[in-house]
Amino acid sequence: MATRARATTLLLAAILFTAAAAAVASREDRRGETSLGRCMQRCEEDRPSYERARCLQQCKEQQRQQQQEEERRREHGRHDDDRSSSRDRRGEGSSEEEDERREQGTSGRRPYVFGRRSFRQVVRSEQGSVELLLPFNQASSLLRGIKNYRVAVLEANPRSFVVPSHIDAHCICYVAQGVGVVATIENGEKRSYTIRQGDVFVAPAGTITYLANTDGRRKLIVTKILHTVSVPGQIQFFFGAGGRNPESFLSSFSKRVQRAAFKARISEERLEKLLGRQDKGVIIRASEEQVSELRRQASEGGHGPHWPLPPFGESSRGPFNILEQRPRFANRHGRLYEADARSFHDLAEHDIRVSLVNISAGSMNAPFFNTRSVKVAYVLDGEGEAEIVCPHMSRGEGGEREGRRREQGKGRWHEEEEEEEEEQQVGKGYETIRARLSRGTVFVVPSGHPVVASASRDATLQIVCFDVHAENNERMYLAGTNSVLKKLDPQAKELAFASSAREVDEMLNAQQEEAFLAGPEQQSGRRGEEEEDEGRRRRHRGRGDEAVETLLRMAVGAA
Missing domain, CATH: 2.60.120.10 (Jelly Rolls)
Structure with missing residues (x-):
């Protein structure tokens, strides 16, 4: 009887577990459908007609990736349940996975913090990558005031070259590591200059830009904030050359337009290769001779220091090294x-x-x-x-x-949001x-x-x-x-x-x-030293007082 009762209990537990898992999966599916619907609605409302098909396809791809991520997360959670339970029973506190999630800002209670996993690689090759942080307003409604801004990081290997490109966003860049050369084409004029750690430079939206890491040992790392000018918070990269992934926009025109535009009398195969159908990507290896020539052109066309008030009201675009300036504090x-x-x-x-x-x-x-x-x-x-x-x-x-x-x-969302803000105002x-x-x-x-x-x-x-x-x-x-x-x-x-x-x-x-x-630890250590010094001073004062009293007694006795 006892064996049959245990078997019945295990069977009921399995049924309940299966039902709970199905309910969670159903909720996840509904959430995914809602997210897909919002994404498709944004495509219809915000994108021009010629971009809607591509936007809808991106929405579906994002949903598929999210579903795969949820599946991996659930599978990972099932494997860690026993381990987490045993850790909690031992009284060791939260798991390393939970600490990592908190550190990366994935908790809803930390809308202002983003870990490295919040970045997505939008460009990757053997010679480097470009990572883009998710849109701020998608992370939290509290950040909708900067929904037009994105953060990006470029890493280029030693002696690599980033092919000419432009984006639909203003780009303010800081060179975090390394040295290199940057060239921009703006207002029909090409400018080329060297960059190094501490440099700040600006590439306005639509400016054709290319750069090279001229160092033979260290990576070139550039951090950027991008101010979008087309669709708020959405960045589009346009590469003038590259492989099939990502593809050159020049090769996307029809063949007859390509031949007419460039008056090409060469074969279609040759034209296709010249317009970017190579497989190296957009960050590629450069030879020592090519790097030296790019460096030479930058030194010949370099710019002098920036003055607070540029002459004739015009600014010669180029880098500004903040590490060479006097610190504010x-x-x-x-x-x-x-x-x-x-x-x-x-x-x-x-x-x-x-x-x-x-x-x-x-x-x-x-x-x-x-x-x-x-x-x-x-x-x-x-x-x-x-x-x-x-x-x-x-x-x-x-x-x-x-x-x-x-x-x-x-x-309804906006209505409740306003009510909450009013509640916060009363303290x-x-x-x-x-x-x-x-x-x-x-x-x-x-x-x-x-x-x-x-x-x-x-x-x-x-x-x-x-x-x-x-x-x-x-x-x-x-x-x-x-x-x-x-x-x-x-x-x-x-x-x-x-x-x-x-x-x-x-x-x-x-x-x-x-x-x-x-910092707090320095303050506490210093406070302990001060208290110890004060104790020593008090002890010294005590011995001194005793000596004075002895001298006074001797003087009185002598009198």
Whole structure:
């Protein structure tokens, strides 16, 4: 009887498990159908008629990839269930997979943080790649204010060449590593110049651009922020040469148009090869002679330094090296370098400021917020942590609720979103979004949101920041010698902090550094040393007092 009862119980458990799995799969299918429907609707509404067929095909391909990813994730979850359960029973906390997901910002409660897996390779060859971060507004409705911007990273192997191309977006670039040559064709004129680490350069939308890594040992790495000008948040790459994947746009014209356009009297096979039907891709190997010639042309056609006010109101486009400029802030805890419209005229048209932040090991930046700009930060090197104070996400709420609102239809979604924002205005508290930082992490800080980044004890943390909407923006520090809180009237300090103005000033004046400070671990270590020194001083004072008393007694006795 006992054996039969156990068999019945196992059978019921299997039936319930199967039913639950089917329900989850059904929900995933419905979610995928909804996502596909939204994508197809955007194609119909946003794309011109000649691009709709291709857009619809891309929607279907994206859905297929998402379904495959979900299948892999479910399969991976089934394999890890037993392992996770045993780990929880041992009391070891969350699994490594959960830590990785939190680090990569895939949780709905961390809409401002993106790990390396949030990038998608849009170009790949044996000689390099281009990776593109997913659109911000697709990650969270809180980032819809920068839906026109994307982040991209180019990596080119030593002595490689990126074929001529253009994109439908303005491109603001920072050279994170290596040396190379960049050539642009704009307004009917070709400009060629060398680039190296620390350079900022701009390629406006539609500018034909090609570059080469002229170093024989190191990769050339260029981080970019792209401002889309056609479809918000959507980037289209147009390669003038390349293989079948990606394909040259020149080879996409019909054969009769190709012959008419170029007056070609050669065979169709020869014409097809010349117009890009080769199989090497768009990042290809270059010979030493070719690299040397590209370098020579760049040195002959190079540009001088940029002046704050270019002569005759025209800007000679070229690189601007921020590492050669005087740091905006610098002390033993860190350095801040900047390029803005005043120092680099090419940025004036794009309302973007580029900055490089070097935070020394164990140090941090002073808490601050931007009055107008949205900071898009990319970690170049090192490890650390960031904290962003957000009023949009009250404690106990997550991305699941936002996801449910998205499913309810466009009008209803906006209505509930506005209601939530009104609730936040009456003070439901703040959510501190904490993120681990490592190479390749992207984090976004909306305007008005206080932020702190700190470096680990082992290495300097290096971050390149693109501040969108930089015009008339002001960085408001909340701690340090330049803290804006020091500007408060004494009465305002007493009322705001519920303490005397003297106590508030003691707190604000205790920190003698500016912009970059000792990190929490350094502060705690220093505090321990100070307490130990104070104890020694007290012990010394005690022995001194005893000696004085002995001398006084001797003097009195002698009298």
